[in-house]
Amino acid sequence: MSTELPRVDVAVVGGGVIGLAAAWRARRRGLEVAVLERGTFGQGASRAAAGMLAPVAEADLQERDLLTANLESARRWPAFARELADVAGVDVGYRACGTLLVARDRDEAEHVEHERDVRERLGLRVERMLGSAARRLEPALAPSLRLAVALPDDHAVEPLRVVAALVEACRRAGVRLIEGFEVGDLSALPADRVVVAAGAWSGGFGDGRTAGIPVRPVKGQSLRLRDPSGPGLCDRVLRFEGGYLVPRGDGRYYLGATVEERGFDDAVTALGVYELLREASEILPGILELELEETLTGFRPGTPDNAPVIGADPRDDRIVWATGHYRNGILLCPVTADWVAAELAGEGADHALRPDRFVKEPAA
């Protein structure tokens, strides 16, 4: 790639939600920032995500640091969405729709009760109900459901719109946005600091002295569906064993997602699509009437402890990691961006999700 790079304070490698948001926040602190994306902005996991803001779904009390970050980021999302709308003029599709966690049988009910228990201990709002009561809220649910828990504070955004808003916010703020630029060697970039936000591909960086952070791709297949007769099939996010359905409020739905350890294999498989539709149709039979608009695959950036890696590398302060957001990168976008910008501004940030979990300062 022959694009001549300008000298900047900060080069951000990767133009997904994490890199774009970090760049925007760093620019607002007066830094000269460039985002280097090898393809087009948002083409990675950010494009394929559902956009649920579900701080407790994947974490439990053992993952306390992740949970703390998730809850803090969920709290910041409404203001973050408003700010993006103001500065970029793009609505990110934030819907305060709430979520219903539903169970078909006794095993699933146990999982649902566990999540309710965790949430109650955290002081979060939950409402346990029988399947019949859940059907009063969402009449298209299957009559056979055993149990449901309403999570009135778990909402959703539209990741594609979040990407569009962040690109526009960056552009208006004066971030240099460079597409079609594949970064190979971090040490060759003409920048004082380098933020690695390359999602599932972040594990490939390291310059001999610094082996990369352990990030691996975790494949997810998902579907975009559309009801030609408009909205109404369901209003809340539905979460169930084996998947989730996110209504966009206008007749479009997102059905996700498989979780597969298959490296960077991006095939959409008949089995993947079949399983998603089978599970979802047992919860919401009307889903089989919808039009199938698009099949998707994305690669979640997974780390050994499922939590992101945010902060300066203890072996080389020039490198700042902002990666490994696994299933929560959309949710964690606001806090990650603020923590990275604080770090770049020399203020540091008070959190426990630092790279020294995986890499240590070299012995003196």
Ligand SMILES: Cc1cc2nc3c(=O)[nH]c(=O)nc-3n(C[C@H](O)[C@H](O)[C@H](O)COP(=O)(O)OP(=O)(O)OC[C@H]3O[C@@H](n4cnc5c(N)ncnc54)[C@H](O)[C@@H]3O)c2cc1C
């Ligand atoms: C099916 C699925 C559903 C999901 N649902 C949710 C959800 O509901 N809620 C939630 O919070 N999260 C969800 N996620 C997780 C979320 O999508 C990710 O955590 C998040 O998008 C990670 O963002 P990122 O910017 O780090 O990575 P990415 O979006 O993958 O961006 C990384 C970018 O780096 C670029 N890049 C890579 N290498 C280089 C290089 N050498 N040089 C230049 N550029 C490079 C890539 O092209 C890419 O654009 C989901 C993920 C998947 C796959």
